[in-house]
Amino acid sequence: MSVSGARAKSARARPARAEPARTEPARVEPAAGASEQIQTTYREAMRAAIRDAMQRDDRVFLMGEDVGRYGGCFAVSMGLLAEFGPERIRDTPLSESAFVGAGIGAAMVGMRPIVEIMTVNFSLLALDQILNNAATLLHMSGGQVGVPLVIRMTTGAGRQVAAQHSHSLEGWYTHIPGLRVLAPATLEDARGMLWTALEDPDPVLIFEHGSLYNAKGMLAADAGAVDIDSAAIRRPGGDVTLIAYGGTLGKALAAAEALEQDGIDAEVIDLRTLRPLDDATIIGSVARTHRAVIVDEGWRSGSLAAEISARIMEQAFFDLDAPVQRVCSAEVPIPYARHLEAAALPQVDGVVAAVRTVVG
Amino acid sequence: MTPPVRPATNLDAAHRLDLLRQMLFIRRFEEKCVELYSGGEIRGFVHLYIGEEAVAVGVNSALTPDDNIVSTYREHGHALVRGVPLDSVMAEMYGKVTGCSHGRGGSMHLFDTSRRFYGGNAIVGGGLPLAVGIALADKMRGQSRVTACFFGDGAVAEGEFHECMNLAALWELPVLFCCENNRYAMGTAIERAQAQTDLAVRAGSYGMPAWPVDGMDVLAVERSAGLAAETVRSGGGPHFLELRTYRFRAHSMYDPELYRNKDEVELWKERDPITALAEQMRAAGELSDGDLASIEDELARAITESVSSARSAPAEDVRDLAKFVYTPRQS
Numbered sequence: 052m053s054v055s056g057a058r059a060k061s062a063r064a065r066p067a068r069a070e071p072a073r074t075e076p077a078r079v080e081p082a083a084g085a086s087e088q089i090q091t092t093y094r095e096a097m098r099a100a101i102r103d104a105m106q107r108d109d110r111v112f113l114m115g116e117d118v119g120r121y122g123g124c125f126a127v128s129m130g131l132l133a134e135f136g137p138e139r140i141r142d143t144p145l146s147e148s149a150f151v152g153a154g155i156g157a158a159m160v161g162m163r164p165i166v167e168i169m170t171v172n173f174s175l176l177a178l179d180q181i182l183n184n185a186a187t188l189l190h191m192s193g194g195q196v197g198v199p200l201v202i203r204m205t206t207g208a209g210r211q212v213a214a215q216h217s218h219s220l221e222g223w224y225t226h227i228p229g230l231r232v233l234a235p236a237t238l239e240d241a242r243g244m245l246w247t248a249l250e251d252p253d254p255v256l257i258f259e260h261g262s263l264y265n266a267k268g269m270l271a272a273d274a275g276a277v278d279i280d281s282a283a284i285r286r287p288g289g290d291v292t293l294i295a296y297g298g299t300l301g302k303a304l305a306a307a308e309a310l311e312q313d314g315i316d317a318e319v320i321d322l323r324t325l326r327p328l329d330d331a332t333i334i335g336s337v338a339r340t341h342r343a344v345i346v347d348e349g350w351r352s353g354s355l356a357a358e359i360s361a362r363i364m365e366q367a368f369f370d371l372d373a374p375v376q377r378v379c380s381a382e383v384p385i386p387y388a389r390h391l392e393a394a395a396l397p398q399v400d401g402v403v404a405a406v407r408t409v410v411g
Numbered sequence: 412m413t414p415p416v417r418p419a420t421n422l423d424a425a426h427r428l429d430l431l432r433q434m435l436f437i438r439r440f441e442e443k444c445v446e447l448y449s450g451g452e453i454r455g456f457v458h459l460y461i462g463e464e465a466v467a468v469g470v471n472s473a474l475t476p477d478d479n480i481v482s483t484y485r486e487h488g489h490a491l492v493r494g495v496p497l498d499s500v501m502a503e504m505y506g507k508v509t510g511c512s513h514g515r516g517g518s519m520h521l522f523d524t525s526r527r528f529y530g531g532n533a534i535v536g537g538g539l540p541l542a543v544g545i546a547l548a549d550k551m552r553g554q555s556r557v558t559a560c561f562f563g564d565g566a567v568a569e570g571e572f573h574e575c576m577n578l579a580a581l582w583e584l585p586v587l588f589c590c591e592n593n594r595y596a597m598g599t600a601i602e603r604a605q606a607q608t609d610l611a612v613r614a615g616s617y618g619m620p621a622w623p624v625d626g627m628d629v630l631a632v633e634r635s636a637g638l639a640a641e642t643v644r645s646g647g648g649p650h651f652l653e654l655r656t657y658r659f660r661a662h663s664m665y666d667p668e669l670y671r672n673k674d675e676v677e678l679w680k681e682r683d684p685i686t687a688l689a690e691q692m693r694a695a696g697e698l699s700d701g702d703l704a705s706i707e708d709e710l711a712r713a714i715t716e717s718v719s720s721a722r723s724a725p726a727e728d729v730r731d732l733a734k735f736v737y738t739p740r741q742s
Contacts, residue, residue, distance in 0.1 A: 112551070138551060144581065149574030152540020157548040159529065159541065160479070179571070183534045184541060192522035192530060193513025194735040228736050252738035 115167030186229030260298030469632025565596030
């Protein structure tokens with residue numbers, strides 16, 4: 052009794068919420084403007100980004116397993132070998148630690164490598180290089196050794212490839228100071244994040260959700276570099292904030308559509324940059340909607356969703372009308388069978404149900 | 412045709428004297444470190460190179476200032492002979508802002524990119540991929556640098572070693588792999604850790620020239636490294652030197668050394684690379700007591716000065732704790 056009484060009291064004592072942290076959304080979808088639109092896919096947008104970077108800067112090269120003759124295990128680099136040759140579209144042996152470390156070494160002395168790792172599960176073989184070297188050298192050397200490296204890798208489940216090709220471990224990488232971690236979820240970001248990442252003087256990890264490569268849509272023919280600092284509000288709304296990224300953005304948007312039928316107006320934030328997090332956009336939204344549901348394909352325990360939840364608690368506690376909810380993957384290695392895999396992952400129904408618990 | 416008359420002996424003697432001076436420099440620096448560590452003035456892990464000086468001095472002597480070096484956590488010697496200023500190395504031992512890594516690295520992480528000295532890596536085997544990448548960048552840009560990569564016998568058991576041997580050989584990269592085989596991976600003797608203790612054989616299996624060198628003989632090291640570096644530089648692909656040496660002191664500052672017997676240590680001390688070269692030079696009339704005394708005086712003075720300058724150097728402002736985590740962005 053006394054506990055709930057204290058809660059009620061603190062809720063009443065909450066500062067006036069009339070003044071949201073920010074009145075303007077940080078970033079909204081670019082309105083369809085005058086520029087010519089082309090139909091493309093996430094895969095093609097990513098390939099266009101690599102081609103563009105290779106053409107603009109001869110220090111840029113792509114290195115990884117089967118990026119050349121095979122065309123990339125997800126066909127992202129298909130055709131680039133013929134265009135740029137084997138020096139700059141460089142097939143490597145199955146040696147994640149050596150070729151990721153070689154990318155770090157080359158970046159240290161002025162190159163701008165793009166290293167592709169097939170999946171985040173395989174990146175664990177290079178974790179020593181990513182953490183102990185890429186993320187650490189600048190600090191450990193007193194600012195002398197910068198590592199302007201970009202590492203791209205596939206993440207996530209949904210393709211029935213079971214427990215060693217399906218995990219979402221990007222949350223682990225967001226734990227590490229020294230790294231910038233990106234999750235392009237849209238065609239614009241697939242096309243535009245790479246160049247900005249290559250211009251960044253520090254190591255940048257780009258996580259491409261495997262379910263997105265075939266995503267089709269319209270993209271401005273002259274689409275180019277985008278910022279890699281801010282989250283984007285993909286759907287404005289006033290009743291609840293759905294926070295998603297990468298592979299969960301589409302599910303959050305679908306949930307928002309479903310909720311609209313029930314008269315619930317959900318705002319959907321695409322985090323875009325997972326480290327450093329854009330607190331202002333998250334907190335600004337929660338200050339307007341007073342409710343938050345985080346949709347994260349990582350496991351719940353020790354997850355990125357946990358970090359975001361903690362930040363909302365720290366920075367917007369008195370704005371909340373309900374506890375923050377998390378929709379995460381079930382705490383099992385991702386199974387093969389279609390129905391089991393589906394049951395393990397965040398789904399639209401689950402997001403809708405979580406929203407109902409906070410709005411109800 | 413008569414060969415040109417050249418003062419070969421004198422030049423060579425001067426060169427040998429310089430090698431001796433460099434080995435003594437490392438030795439006296441580290442002896443001072445022992446003293447300072449015992450007095451509590453410097454802390455952390457301090458891995459001494461005492462006994463192994465001929466390797467750093469001989470290899471470095473075969474390189475040019477434009478070559479690259481990637482080293483390990485036992486790297487005081489490599490840094491000093493590379494020309495990383497003594498004062499900045501000593502200040503780093505003290506964790507001062509004037510240290511070569513601004514007090515962020517300490518003994519195990521000395522860096523000086525102006526001398527192409529890319530650190531002090533304390534993950535065994537962790538520096539090898541970096542050396543491969545630095546060499547890859549040089550090769551892609553048509554530069555004729557050699558990247559000398561130091562690591563110990565322990566690293567040969569790491570997966571990264573084998574990945575890097577393969578990659579460097581496959582891509583014919585200009586890396587000079589310098590394996591400092593001091594016979595112990597911390598406390599584990601090589602026979603207890605490696606199925607094949609002939610390490611050059613293992614590197615050779617990747618198709619690169621690889622051979623063992625007497626790592627207690629600075630002239631032999633210099634000769635072998637020179638030969639290898641020349642071939643690496645002229646596009647001959649990576650080379651591997653197994654430099655057979657021995658550390659006279661404990662693995663880190665103190666360990667009870669239960670894993671080896673004192674007789675073995677004493678036996679190796681008889682092959683002290685500094686004593687060996689000094690005796691050879693004396694026998695050839697190239698070294699007098701006066702020469703030696705003047706080297707010792709000069710080193711003692713420089714090291715003493717480095718200590719007082721490190722003691723009085725400012726510490727980093729704690730408000731700058733998070734400096735160097737990300738590069739400051741231009742707005």
